[in-house]
Amino acid sequence: MTKSTRTGRPPVHLISTEADNLTNLALGVAETMPQVSELLLREIARATIHGPAHIPSDIVTMHSTVQFRDEASGAERTVRLVYPAEADISAGRISILTPVGAGLLGLREGHSIKWPDREGRERRLTILKVIQPDRGL
Known part of the structure; x- marks a missing residue:
């Protein structure tokens, strides 16, 4: 059920603008949150990048x-x-800057990944x- 690459992880797909924003975010927290920064930058580096109108609907995006x-x-x-400023675990909104x-x-959907926790x-x-947000496309 899970497709793997030679890294043993399933493929990653990102929206181009999100990839840029997340790269900047990860670089900005590299000193204060090195583990999450490194994990996020690795995933961005191996991602297939899509325009906003072309990302498959079953892909986890921001x-x-x-x-x-x-x-x-x-x-x-x-x-x-969500992005860190929007995070509220009690409301079910988790930050991209958490390991999960x-x-x-x-x-x-259907893919699994082995991933470190905190x-x-x-x-x-x-x-x-x-479930995708309404992107107004």
Whole structure:
């Protein structure tokens, strides 16, 4: 079910403007949040870049609502992936500058990724459903 590349991770797809914004964001927090910055920059570097009108609808993008499962615990969560200023975990909005947020970005429904949590333990996250925001296209 999960497609892998030679890195053992599924393909990543990003919207061109989001890739630029996220690169700047990751570089800006490199000293204060080195782990997340490095993880995010690696994912951006290996991503296939799409114009906003051409990103597949089942890809996790910024402001997508995503349902995923943590395979270690079996717990399912539904969150909206947002920029740091919009984050509010109690409202289900997680920052792209969290390990989980960076790991979900660019994945497709049905794909899984082994990804480190805040403590550095690898966990398998599986994307169950993606709901795109209204982009006004």
